[in-house]
Amino acid sequence: MSTFKTKTSRREFIRNVSLGSGGIILSFNWLASCNSTERELMALPNNWYELNGYLKIGENGLATIMSPNPEIGQNVKTSMPMLVAEELDIDWKNVLVEQAPLNVGLFGNWQIAGGSRSIGSSWVPLRQAGATARKMLLMAAASSWSVPIEELTTSNGIITHKASGKSDHYGVFAEKASILEVPEEVELKELADYKIIGHSKKNVDGKNIVTGKPLFGLDIKEEGMLTAMIVHPPAFGKVLKSFDASSVINMPGIKDVFTINTFNDEDARGWSDITAFNEQVVIVGESTWQVMKAKKVLKVVWQNMPKTTIKQAGWGGNATDVSIPTGLESSVDHNKKLNDYSGLPLQTARKDGNPEKAFKEAAKVLERTYTAPFRAHNTMEPMNFFADVTEDRAILSGPVQTPEAAEGSVATRLKMPREKIEVHLSRMGGGFGRRLYGTFVVEAALISQHVKAPIKLVYTREDDMTYGTYRPAYTLKYRAAIDKNNNLTAIHVIGGGIPESPLHENRFPAGAIDNYLAEKWVIPSNITIGAYRAPRSNFNASAEQSFLDELAETLGKDPLEFRLELLKRAQDKPVGERNDYDAKRYAGVLELVKKNAKWGAEDKKDLKRGVAAYYCHQSYVANVVDVRMDGSKPIIDEVFAAVDCGIVVNPDAATNLAEGGTVDGIGTAMYGGLSFVDGMPQQDNFDKYRLIRHHEAPKKVSVDFVKSDIAPTGMGEPPYPPVQAALANAIYSASGKRLYHQPFINELNS
Amino acid sequence: MAQFTLKVNGASHQVDVEPDTPILWVLRDHLNLVGTKYGCGIAQCGACTIHLDGTATRACQLQVSMVGNSEITTIEGLSENGEHPVQQAWLEEDVPQCGYCQTGQIMTAVSLLKNNPHPTDEEIEMGMSGNLCRCGTYTRIKKAIKRASNS
Numbered sequence: 047m048s049t050f051k052t053k054t055s056r057r058e059f060i061r062n063v064s065l066g067s068g069g070i071i072l073s074f075n076w077l078a079s080c081n082s083t084e085r086e087l088m089a090l091p092n093n094w095y096e097l098n099g100y101l102k103i104g105e106n107g108l109a110t111i112m113s114p115n116p117e118i119g120q121n122v123k124t125s126m127p128m129l130v131a132e133e134l135d136i137d138w139k140n141v142l143v144e145q146a147p148l149n150v151g152l153f154g155n156w157q158i159a160g161g162s163r164s165i166g167s168s169w170v171p172l173r174q175a176g177a178t179a180r181k182m183l184l185m186a187a188a189s190s191w192s193v194p195i196e197e198l199t200t201s202n203g204i205i206t207h208k209a210s211g212k213s214d215h216y217g218v219f220a221e222k223a224s225i226l227e228v229p230e231e232v233e234l235k236e237l238a239d240y241k242i243i244g245h246s247k248k249n250v251d252g253k254n255i256v257t258g259k260p261l262f263g264l265d266i267k268e269e270g271m272l273t274a275m276i277v278h279p280p281a282f283g284k285v286l287k288s289f290d291a292s293s294v295i296n297m298p299g300i301k302d303v304f305t306i307n308t309f310n311d312e313d314a315r316g317w318s319d320i321t322a323f324n325e326q327v328v329i330v331g332e333s334t335w336q337v338m339k340a341k342k343v344l345k346v347v348w349q350n351m352p353k354t355t356i357k358q359a360g361w362g363g364n365a366t367d368v369s370i371p372t373g374l375e376s377s378v379d380h381n382k383k384l385n386d387y388s389g390l391p392l393q394t395a396r397k398d399g400n401p402e403k404a405f406k407e408a409a410k411v412l413e414r415t416y417t418a419p420f421r422a423h424n425t426m427e428p429m430n431f432f433a434d435v436t437e438d439r440a441i442l443s444g445p446v447q448t449p450e451a452a453e454g455s456v457a458t459r460l461k462m463p464r465e466k467i468e469v470h471l472s473r474m475g476g477g478f479g480r481r482l483y484g485t486f487v488v489e490a491a492l493i494s495q496h497v498k499a500p501i502k503l504v505y506t507r508e509d510d511m512t513y514g515t516y517r518p519a520y521t522l523k524y525r526a527a528i529d530k531n532n533n534l535t536a537i538h539v540i541g542g543g544i545p546e547s548p549l550h551e552n553r554f555p556a557g558a559i560d561n562y563l564a565e566k567w568v569i570p571s572n573i574t575i576g577a578y579r580a581p582r583s584n585f586n587a588s589a590e591q592s593f594l595d596e597l598a599e600t601l602g603k604d605p606l607e608f609r610l611e612l613l614k615r616a617q618d619k620p621v622g623e624r625n626d627y628d629a630k631r632y633a634g635v636l637e638l639v640k641k642n643a644k645w646g647a648e649d650k651k652d653l654k655r656g657v658a659a660y661y662c663h664q665s666y667v668a669n670v671v672d673v674r675m676d677g678s679k680p681i682i683d684e685v686f687a688a689v690d691c692g693i694v695v696n697p698d699a700a701t702n703l704a705e706g707g708t709v710d711g712i713g714t715a716m717y718g719g720l721s722f723v724d725g726m727p728q729q730d731n732f733d734k735y736r737l738i739r740h741h742e743a744p745k746k747v748s749v750d751f752v753k754s755d756i757a758p759t760g761m762g763e764p765p766y767p768p769v770q771a772a773l774a775n776a777i778y779s780a781s782g783k784r785l786y787h788q789p790f791i792n793e794l795n796s
Numbered sequence: 797m798a799q800f801t802l803k804v805n806g807a808s809h810q811v812d813v814e815p816d817t818p819i820l821w822v823l824r825d826h827l828n829l830v831g832t833k834y835g836c837g838i839a840q841c842g843a844c845t846i847h848l849d850g851t852a853t854r855a856c857q858l859q860v861s862m863v864g865n866s867e868i869t870t871i872e873g874l875s876e877n878g879e880h881p882v883q884q885a886w887l888e889e890d891v892p893q894c895g896y897c898q899t900g901q902i903m904t905a906v907s908l909l910k911n912n913p914h915p916t917d918e919e920i921e922m923g924m925s926g927n928l929c930r931c932g933t934y935t936r937i938k939k940a941i942k943r944a945s946n947s
Contacts, residue, residue: 119894119931248890255895256883258831258871262896265830273825298797298814335814335821338837426835426843426896426930475833475896476930507836698890702936706893709932732840732928741921743934 088140091217095224097179099152100130100172107203107217109136112146114153115164116447117251118477119706120762121699122164124250126172128695129165132242133176133234136203136216143250148449148469159447159474160482160577162663162760165695169757177232179223186222187214202241237693237755246698251473261473263444264504266432271500272301274493275337277327278513279348281725282573283374286325287349294329294344299336303329303344306492308485313458314357314365318451320485321356321370322574323513328489330497334504341506350374351572371572374725377419377519380544383569384417384521387542392565395551398622399561401527404536408527412600416524416589418788419719421517422729423578424737427475428510433490434500439466440491441500445474445481452484456491479577483515508730515576516720520548522589526597527561534601536561541586545571548582548589554632554661555594557625558612573722579710580763583662584770588715588788591658591771596784605775606645606657610636627661631690634752635659635668638688642750643670653683656775660768663760666690666752669708669772671744675780678794682712682744682773687765689749692756700761704749707765713738715770717789736791800860804829805873813860820844820855823870831871831899835928842927843896845903846870852907871899874906882906885944893931901927905941914945 091104101111111127111134127143148157156167180200187205188195191212199206206213237244254261279285291303307325309315327346331337351372359365405411431444440462446452449469457464474481490503505513520543527536537559541549551564578584598608610633615621617629636659639645645657652674659668670686687704694700717736721728729735774785777794785793802809804827811826818837823829823846835843837856844855847869874880878887882905892898901924908915908923915923920941929937 119892121893246890248887249892249895251895252887252890252892253878255892255898256871256886256902257875257878258829258899260830262830262833264824264834267828267830333813333817333821333825334834335817335825339814339816424930426841426894426928427833428835474894476894478930507838702890702893702933705935706932709934710930713932731838732836733838737928737930738932739926739928740924740934740937741918743921743932745917745935747935 093221095220097182097220097224098175098228100175101134101179103179103216103220105217105220107215108140108142109134109203109216110142110144112144114146114157114168116157116159116449116471116474117145118159118447118474118481120159120164120703121249121696122159123473124247125165125696125699126168127250128242128247129168129172130176132240133173134180135200138242138247140203145471145473147471148453150450155450157450159477160479162665162762162764165758166664166760173234174232177234178228181229181232182223182226183216183219185226186219190219190222243695244693244697247696249699262427262475263430263432263472264427264475266443266472266502268432268434268500271432271502272330272332272497273334273337274328274330274490274501274503275341275506276489276503276509277329277341277344277346278323278509280512281374282322282722283351283372283725284348285351286327287347289327289347290345294340297336297340299332300340301330301332302497303327304496306489306496308488308492309459311356314359316359316451316455317361318448318483319358319455319488320483320515320574321358321368322572326489328493328496330493330501338506371570373572375571375573376723377721380519380722381417383544384519384542385415387567390567390569392540392567394563395549395566396556396562396564396622398556398559399536401536401538401561401563404527404561405525405538407529408535409530410528410600412526412528412597414524414593414596414786415521416592416786417521418519418585418588419721420519420573421578421714421718422511422514422720422735423478423480424511424735425474425476425478425480428507429480429486429505430503431487431490432500432502433487433494435460435491435494439468441468442487442491443470443472444487445472446484446487447474447477447481448484452487455484455488459488460491460495478579479581480515483576507732511730511735512727515574517578517584518543518546518575520585522548522586524589524593528601532601534559534597536563538563540565540567542567542569544569545573546575548585550582550586550626552624552626553586554616554627555590555612557620557622557629558616560621562621572725580662580766583660583763583767584714587658587660587767588770588774591660591768592774592785595656595658595771595775595778604646606636606640609659631666631752632659632661635666635688635690638750638752639668639670639686642688642748643686645670650683654776654779656772656777656779658768658771658775660764662767663763665692665759665761665764667704667764667768669769671769671772671776673773673776673780675777680773680777680780684746684748685744685769685772687747687749687769688752689765690752690754691761691764692754692758694751695758697751700751701749703761704765705747707763708747708769709738709743711766711769712744712773713742715773715788716742716791719789798861800863802860802863802868803865804868805870811860815859815861817860818856819846819858819860819863819868822860823855829870829872833896833900835897840928841897842904843900845900845927847903847907850907850910852904871903874902880906881947882909882940882944885940885947888943889936889940891933891936891940893933897927897929901929901937905937905944909941909945915941
């Protein structure tokens, strides 16, 4: 066992615990549903005894474990409580799970669904919470039985004293344990002793999902609640001029029509606050359909946005003045700029060796340009939030990936202290980064404040798609210098975008190339962007790994062996001071996928294959994709995914994420994208924005994990980027056509 | 506003709504049956799939005035407590990620299996192609349908 100091001092821990038990009144916790598929096995106890903020134990031995982070489909509501249960040493079937509300005092400052960090950041504290509670139960049992604590053992929620033959379940000692002081030191189990971590557990919400129970933000309903919708400018670069409330105010069920200013000019906006469409028209009514109908007929006049400067703070940074460009942008113009950015200043992000000399002396230069369009997140559940704001408190509930940031924005806007704001979390119908930007929470709070009633703000699908925080439009140009002996001597990469560059200058193949130059450029835009599943990596992998494939072919090398050769160089004699990745782990996933896919040995007669690998969010994923072409259409027979995410907490759920990330990656590469004409998004629903469908998905996804004793790393994002390139490389093998511009469907059909 | 009597999940319900209200919103707002989901409102995503006299139907496109005496079944009426073989197969395969689209997927799958108890892979792929899953659980959905078809 390893001994861990509990991070907080005893005093701090107790203060937090008492806050958890009585400091916050959970007046709105119907969404914090208790679930377990085996729940029926044991009746609910009469009393719960709280051992710390993460868990309480009933007199019958049942445990309730709080899941602190937002659940967006990454399965943390199951896998985070598994960490607590492991060290508590309880039978998983006697565990109920509750979604915790926002409480950073209790749960720390990473109550976020973002950066694939939930499990990694909670790996120690959640296990500590379980181990601390176990120790308190042991202390209570030792005292009750008058035996030394060292002679007690636990197993599946039962404490046993072998010498005296005494044995009883945790519930018997829960009350006594709950008033003990929190121990300062606890021991954590060794990997080999795990009974829950590393053993697949089913989704704790599974049964409620398949029976259609109210779980999601859109399902929230409260007494006296009204429905609200926004009418936002139809184009980026437009603002409200006027509206005519009389056109809808007499329609059935309509209660009010007014405008809100989501942020005040004098307040600095936080990193998660959206900068577009600050003034919007709001329609409030009794039922969803009534408001939807009114929204369609409301007469609104828009005008071009004047020169606008706002105050905005970055991640924990100071506020700076940010100018929002005026004008109405179009994709035709964007695409010209992505392909020809001459005249723009390039910023050197990294330089190793003497790339200029290598290119000057090169016998051959391979140069390729890759592009990808804006993308909307398109979560299946559109943005929405419940708010009930009175003069002295605000109750907010719904789907948001960043509850703490959203609370901060509401506090600033309403000039209300955080202590008077409660934020409750519903299960989310997808996130993918869109719900990092909780401006809709501020909108909901302002609407409730205005109408003096509880409201649910609902975005229509069209609102959701046309008022987004999009994945930027990106380009990467790769150049490789090859000398007269057919050796690779330099790589030059230029990453640009509107309005963000996709470049990750310290990622592979940096570190494996003697002469390396990475440069970037950006063009400002008034189109709002944000993090989108595996930000930047989601395009970087596609371009970089497609280029390496073409480079391997140019050098006459096997594409998988070529990558391993570069990684060996990066491992043995790395170039440069700072390389983000671990070359050994990177090569490890390539070796695993090589073995599983029988790379080089398999002969599936009408199938052709492609390979790719990528590192992001501290994890490594390699793919082999097998395809055949049906005319211009690729039929994807099988995708192999080899994943190194450290210790795998919940293997079947992690497999599910890898399968889903694979399908999402293929969908991203092949279909869809958001285009603009005069600032107006040209796709506003799924008839125009093409998402991957069932018959377009791979027939089979075979996932395998590298066996590891490294603390868990990211899983929500890493399986998504590399498959995009593996697919492009497979399609090239099958069709002879290299793909450079997403969505590939356009290039395949041209 | 007008009065309508609807047969939903074997019971009769009176609602007072505008005649053009889609059944989706009648179910969600007026009958508190929120298992039927809103995804697009234009019959492109399948999240609102219900059964109308046993046939899979998009609730967002079905106006309340068009229902008449037809029987509506929603996910809440598919079984008492999730015992339907398709729901059980979904749990066995642990299909959901975010879970939002899954009730619509299940309603479409039930209808598919009713018309074709032992579908081929291709028949499943095409039969389910009207239901979007943004998390990409298609491969598990297929496994669950095959499991249910064998049960």
